[in-house]
Amino acid sequence: KEDYNRNRPHSSLGNITPNEFAMKIAMEKQAA
Numbered sequence: 552k553e554d555y556n557r558n559r560p561h562s563s564l565g566n567i568t569p570n571e572f573a574m575k576i577a578m579e580k581q582a583a
Contacts (some may be wrong), residue, residue: 567575 565572
């Protein structure tokens with residue numbers, strides 16, 4: 552179940568996976 556949740560797109564995150572969302576946040580923090 553954990554894998555399923557981590558790898559499926561979430562509409563609340565803009566239809567990206569939580570993993571992609573975390574990467575996006577990390578990139579934005581680095582750029583700031």
